[in-house]
Amino acid sequence: MKLSGGVEWAVHCCVVLSQAEAPVPAQRLAEFHGISRTYLAKHLQQLSRAGLVRSTEGRVGGYALTRPADEITVLDVVLAIEGREQAFRCTEIRQNGPLPASPQACRKACGVARAMHAAEQAWRDSLTAVTVADLAAGVEDDAGPGTFDRVREWLAT
């Protein structure tokens, strides 16, 4: 049970992108956050494949969000990085051994899987309730108004 460190990078990048008017190169995003450029590029590719950001090549290229920030949930970003498969995968060990569960009983998922999946659904619901726009608003609340003005100014240089 460990989330990739790239998740944190990706979410922060989405918040920055939500405040940029022009495409932002991976190079810029990396130095803004003080992280590895090449490795961040890998994660941005995953965001691109998931359809969350659009990449433009060329001299003034970079990354930009494909949707308004209030239509991108944190779960979207997490799933883009971590993959869409469930964290818990039932291997149906109840069907093994000397007393296997009957096919009749296996119509429905076993209780263990149900509990794990319910918990995961609660996790997803919680992440769905927060959008990138919410996070951006939170930054202005925490760091004071005008923060994103300075960010935009720095991005333009």
Added chain:
Amino acid sequence: MKLSGGVEWAVHCCVVLSQAEAPVPAQRLAEFHGISRTYLAKHLQQLSRAGLVRSTEGRVGGYALTRPADEITVLDVVLAIEGREQAFRCTEIRQNGPLPASPQACRKACGVARAMHAAEQAWRDSLTAVTVADLAAGVEDDAGPGTFDRVREWLAT
């Protein structure tokens, strides 16, 4: 975001142990579930270190629950296997780069970390709501009454 396969084994083993009167050796648990004995032993050790099961050595040794099954939550088992640390670890990248967040603003956790931790808390709450006793009751519901009688009978052989 991937749970260890051992989690599934551990939970199922706890359900079986909740129905056994005598200590059950790892060998027995492994063949009951059709899984590797030596690897299961590793996970049982983790349950033992977490204080969920007690191990007795010797000829009639084995594992037994230390508490009533309705006082062991699924979360207890999961944390014993996966470790107690959070899945999301904030590396505070907001403090890096050319526009670092002020120490003033860093009094509270950043919005990203708050959202991730809230989701993880929801996940834990959901797992806390289910006990091993609940799962055992579910097995009897799914596989029919008398299932655990057969299990006990097999364990005694």
Added chain:
DNA sequence: GCATTCATACTCGGATATACTCTGTCCGAGTTCTGCAGG
């Protein structure tokens, strides 16, 4: 017949290899800007 002792069989526990995924990096393909030459 009974108590003691000793060998035995069975258990757990930690130390030990292997496979796989995450982390981190590099170079090539493609696109746009810019400078320059020609009309």
Added chain:
DNA sequence: CCTGCAGAACTCGGACAGAGTATATCCGAGTATGAATGC
């Protein structure tokens, strides 16, 4: 002075190593059983 073209610089994208962790396994330490032996 304007237009077209070529070069160059900058971008993304996928292919390539290294490290850490999950997976799987083995052998040694410890204990209760049970039989054998002596009284």
